Amino acid sequence: MKDADAIVSIIGLNKWFGSFHVLRDIDLDVARGERIVICGPSGSGKSTLIRCINALEEFQEGRIVVDEIELGPNLRRVDEVRREVGMVFQNFNLFPHLTVLENCTLAPIWVRNTSKKEAEAAAMKFLERVKIPDQANKYPGQMSGGQQQRVAIARALTMNPKVMLFDEPTSALDPEMVKEVLDTMVDLAEEGMTMLVVTHEMGFAKEIANRVVFMDEGQIIESNTPASFFANPQHPRSQLFLSQILR
Numbered sequence: 001m002k003d004a005d006a007i008v009s010i011i012g013l014n015k016w017f018g019s020f021h022v023l024r025d026i027d028l029d030v031a032r033g034e035r036i037v038i039c040g041p042s043g044s045g046k047s048t049l050i051r052c053i054n055a056l057e058e059f060q061e062g063r064i065v066v067d068e069i070e071l072g073p074n075l076r077r078v079d080e081v082r083r084e085v086g087m088v089f090q091n092f093n094l095f096p097h098l099t100v101l102e103n104c105t106l107a108p109i110w111v112r113n114t115s116k117k118e119a120e121a122a123a124m125k126f127l128e129r130v131k132i133p134d135q136a137n138k139y140p141g142q143m144s145g146g147q148q149q150r151v152a153i154a155r156a157l158t159m160n161p162k163v164m165l166f167d168e169p170t171s172a173l174d175p176e177m178v179k180e181v182l183d184t185m186v187d188l189a190e191e192g193m194t195m196l197v198v199t200h201e202m203g204f205a206k207e208i209a210n211r212v213v214f215m216d217e218g219q220i221i222e223s224n225t226p227a228s229f230f231a232n233p234q235h236p237r238s239q240l241f242l243s244q245i246l247r
């Protein structure tokens with residue numbers, strides 16, 4: 001069943017890579033404004049799951065509904081869904097031959113038909129929000145990893161997404177840059193953005209998540225508030241996982 005208040009509903013999702021059953025019977029409703037942290041061992045299907053929401057992966061069974069746009073196995077409404085969903089990747093995925101400002105205006109100009117002037121004004125607003133307006137004319141290669149990731153967040157925001165997906169946004173960063181990116185994400189959370197975040201930053205999960213979803217072998221095996229998940233994990237596999245990462 002689909003929850004009426006959900007902005008993202010995943011219903012009976014199954015996906016295979018060839019004969020490998022990577023996602024098994026995933027059901028997940030994300031309420032408007034909800035912030036979900038997804039964690040679990042390497043290879044459990046976390047990236048594949050969030051990539052399905054943005055139609056970066058096809059799937060074989062089930063339904064994904066994003067703000068009433070239904071994405072079936074045939075992915076017919078890819079463009080509509082991608083307009084609603086912003087994504088931030090581990091390795092930033094900025095265009096290296098474009099400046100920060102050009103990275104942030106490309107989609108608004110080409111996908112939303114915004115004028116260049118308007119797109120640049122909007123992009124500057126988002127670059128101010130992630131605290132790097134002074135870097136607008138630099139190329140990604142001239143910036144630190146933390147700055148590049150903040151540009152990637154600003155770039156996603158320029159499309160006014162209703163949902164933001166993050167796939168290990170801080171795990172490629174040097175430790176001293178993790179905080180600046182997490183702070184940007186906390187700001188976004190406090191502004192009410194709906195967020196699904198794959199991360200092992202458990203401090204972040206405790207601070208801003210409404211729910212922690214734990215995956216193993218393609219399944220969601222636990223879904224709970226951070227307080228219950230950390231204090232009292234229910235499943236032996238989540239207990240083992242937590243004992244390994246919280247040492």
Ligand SMILES: Nc1ncnc2c1ncn2[C@@H]1O[C@H](COP(=O)(O)OP(=O)(O)OP(=O)(O)O)[C@@H](O)[C@H]1O
Pocket residue numbers: 017020022040041042043044045046047048049
């Ligand atoms: N394009 C692909 N073709 C075949 N198998 C794939 C493909 N992408 C991922 N897989 C496999 O699917 C499984 C889930 O991968 P996924 O990247 O979703 O895991 P993950 O939970 O994000 O892991 P990590 O924590 O290492 O990022 C893994 O066993 C992986 O090898």
Ligand SMILES: [Mg+2]
Pocket residue numbers: 046047048167
């Ligand atoms: Mg992954």
